[in-house]
Amino acid sequence: MLQQTQVPTALPYYERFIKQFPTPAALARASDHAVLKAWEGLGYYRRAGNLHAAAKAVIRDHGGRVPDDPKVFAQLPGVGRYTCGAVQSIAFGHARAALDGNAVRVLARWFAVGRPITEAATRRRLWQLADSLVPASAPGDWNQAIMELGSRLCTPRSPRCPLCPARRLCAAAKRGIQDRIPVKRRRKPIPHIEVGAGIIWRRGKVLMCKRPAGKMLAGLWEFPGGKQRKGETIRECIRRELKEECDLAVTVGKHLIDVTHTYSHLKVTLRCYHCRAPRGRAKLHASAEARWLRIDDIPTLPLPAADLKILQALGIERETAVRATRNPRGR
Ligand code: SF4
Secondary structure: OOOOOOHHHHHHHHHHHHHHOOOHHHHHHOOHHHHHHHHOOOOOOHHHHHHHHHHHHHHHHOOOOOOOOHHHHOOOOOOOHHHHHHHHHHHHOOOOOOOOHHHHHHHHHHOOOOOOOOOHHHHHHHHHHHHHHOOOOOHHHHHHHHHHHHHHOOOOOOOOHHHOOOHHHOHHHHHOOHHHOOOOOOOOOOOEEEEEEEEEEEOOEEEEEEOOOOOOOOOOEEOOEEEOOOOOOHHHHHHHHHHHHHOOOOEEEEEEEEEEEEOOOOEEEEEEEEEEOOOOOOOOOOOOEEEEEOHHHHHHOOOOHHHHHHHHHHHHHHHHHHHHHHOOOOO
16 A cells, blocks of 8 residues: 555555455455455555455465565565565565665665666666665664655755754765755656546436456446547547447436546546436447446445546535425525
8 A cells, every 4th residue: 555655645544454354365355346445545556456466366375474585475466676675674574675755765865866766777776775775683674764764854855954863874965965866857747638428327327337457447437438539529529438338329418527637647637427328228348347326326336536526526416406406495
């Protein structure tokens, strides 16, 4: 959970997750659906799939115990160099470095690294430096101390050098260049796409589709739709997408909500409209799954953050409609 996510965000998820799946065996037995539902809202959903697969491998190949050999542990799904170093040093006392974003910043400043930290050669150098520093005794404490220093004092902007217990080690602070390190390349702006999504109604139920394996947000459920093409209105986009995706010739009705969500590599604005479906079955691609559900049953599915907002908007719209029916003069 702590890959790409800060402790305050991950903590409530961790507490719920560990209650629901207290052992590797419990996690290994769980359905994909249950694991994704427990992860819902935390983002980077591939981590949930990897953790689930890792639990299954621990049960199948390691007698239910997390391997304490770093080389063996590194073979588990989702375990990269950072996770391997963090787990193996903190849980098992192996002298392995753990370089997260905070530790990268601290080391780049200690050694006044003047090259962009996004370059592969710079990353390699930082890992070499980190490996050379990690002590044989209490390596987990060392790794946590560096990460903590980065999160509390050696912050990206305005590091608090006068309070820093490591300032005598720090080349950047000695030269007064700590605000210019780490060097970062200006990132290209991420693409922004517009997506038309349909709340497709039939007999009081709404059509929900499962995102296929191998695609972004795989295994999560969404209100169906797709990317707007050049020269197409959003209503045309919804009609075309729903014909292509579900073989339904829908009538596009009232606008519900626009939701913008930023992923690490992409910004998406979902433009959501109520739609009415004609009779007939929704025919989906072979790999896809779909369900007609009452609004109250949709929360049983794991949903991406943007679709949770759409669901919330549907709930608010319904409540407003109920109130208006009970009290037509607004008194
Ligand atoms: S002295 Fe300043 S720049 Fe150097 S590690 Fe400490 S807080 Fe960071």
